[in-house]
Amino acid sequence: MKKFLLGTNWKMNKTLADATQYTNDLMPIIEKYPAFDFFIIPSYTHLWKLKELIDTNKSALKLGAQNMHYADSGQFTGEISPVMLKEIGLDIIELGHCERRQYFNETDETVNLKTLAALKHGFIPLICIGEKSEDKNYGVSKEMLAKQLKIALKDVPSDKIGQFWVAYEPVWAIGVNGIPAETPYVKKIHDFLRTVLIELYGPLGKDVPLLFGGSVNINNAKDYAGLENVDGLFIGRSAWEPDLFEEIMVSVGDTLK
Ligand SMILES: O=C(CO)COP(=O)(O)O
Known part of the structure; x- marks a missing residue:
């Protein structure tokens, strides 16, 4: 059975000591919830140490980086290059998070180059897309999201289906000033994203994991997780303590039963 994806982006938070403690605490917890595929996305400086910890404990916890350049070197x-991260x-x-788009000049085109590079090197690109509040207010959310998704996936062939994930993260829902999205809105957008993926890949588009992120918390996680086209949750603040x-995990697990 396909596992529900549950993971956290730490952004620029946690010292190496905090990161080690968190990972040591989380590994035994995830053993209790086999219905999920878990991942954590720490800062670059923690990755070597955490990878060793995860391997030593033979944990199924997946590990990711928050960004990557598309060139092998230069x-x-x-x-940081794909070759370095591959080591x-x-x-x-993780690619195209809205904070990278907003503060670090990430564009749809660079997300596409990075997606292709990540796939070439055998990583799972976790492609983040999301509309701004003004897009939503002008009624062009779907247009903006289709554009971001189609450009990110340009030249990604259908034999890579299942090897990349897409996270819908409305910009206005993310972070301390974020407003949690209403469940019907998340349903509408995820259903729409599925149609775009089917337009791009035919029936195989149904097999692209679609995650939702942005102010996911204990009060709303189960509602989002219950939606047909939500295959995972990508969580910030509410998952920063194991x-x-x-x-x-408990609340979403009840929904999936
Ligand atoms: O940015 C996020 C995941 O990438 C979500 O952050 P918050 O859950 O803190 O809003």
Whole structure:
């Protein structure tokens, strides 16, 4: 059976000591919830150490990076290449998060280049898309999302289906000032994204995992998780403590039964 995806983006948070503690605490917890496929996305500096911890404990916890350059090497001061991340043995590369689009000039075109590079190197690209509040207010959310998705997936062939994930994260729902999305709205957008994927890939488009993120918390996680086209949740703040993350696992687990 396809497992429900449950993971967390730590953004620029946690020291190495915090990251180690969190991972040590989380690994035994996830053993209790086999219905899920779990992942964590820490800062680059923690990845080697956490990968060793996960391997030592033979844990199924997947590990990802928050960004990646698309070139294997080159004159790109401050960037990290797929070859370098491959050495660590990561599973996932998160791409196109709205904070990277907003503060670091990430564009649909660079997300596409990075997606192709990630697939070439055997990572799962976790492609983030989301409309801004003004897009929503002008009634062009679907247009914006279709554009982001189609550009991100340009030249990604159908034999890669299942090897990339898409996270819908409305910009206005993310972070401390975010407004949680209403469940019917999430349903409408996820159903729409599925139609775009089917337009791109035919019936195989049904097999692209679609995650939802943005102010996911203990009060709304089960409602989002119950939607037909939500295959996972991508959580920030509410999963940054293992015990709070576990409360979400329990609540979502009840919904999936
Ligand atoms: O950005 C997110 C996941 O990538 C979500 O963040 P919050 O859950 O803190 O809103």
